[in-house]
Amino acid sequence: RLVFDMKKSPAEVFDALKNQTVDLVLTAHPTQSVRRSLLQKHSRIRNCLVQLYSKDITPDDKQELDEALQREIQAAFRTDEIRRTQPTPQDEMRAGMSYFHETIWKGVPK
Numbered sequence: 001r002l003v004f005d006m007k008k009s010p011a012e013v014f015d016a017l018k019n020q021t022v023d024l025v026l027t028a029h030p031t032q033s034v035r036r037s038l039l040q041k042h043s044r045i046r047n048c049l050v051q052l053y054s055k056d057i058t059p060d061d062k063q064e065l066d067e068a069l070q071r072e073i074q075a076a077f078r079t080d081e082i083r084r085t086q087p088t089p090q091d092e093m094r095a096g097m098s099y100f101h102e103t104i105w106k107g108v109p110k
Contacts, residue, residue: 024104035083036098041076043102048072 008016048069052062087095 024100035079035081036095038076038079038081039098039102041072041079045069045072045076 048065051057052065052069057065
């Protein structure tokens with residue numbers, strides 16, 4: 001609405017936006033509620049479920065996915081939700097890169 005009120009054409013808006021830059025800043029947060037290892041397990045569970053609900057799944061694939069899903073759920077239940085040691089700077093960096101890869105990068109249109 002603001003662009004409309006300013007009476008800017010689509011070309012003017014495009015020209016203004018095409019040279020914009022975005023700098024991502026990832027900061028460590030001591031109260032991170034879900035560990036990276038658990039997030040990765042959740043991602044694998046989600047992937048199994050997506051494949052299980054695809055229309056062109058074979059009975060053999062379904063059985064393999066059911067077994068993989070069961071393994072991932074069991075592994076998630078065995079994973080400690082709380083980090084028992086203070087993370088190193090390298091741990092923090094890996095966590096930040098994991099978030100970037102698993103959320104931000106996957107959300108960027110190709």
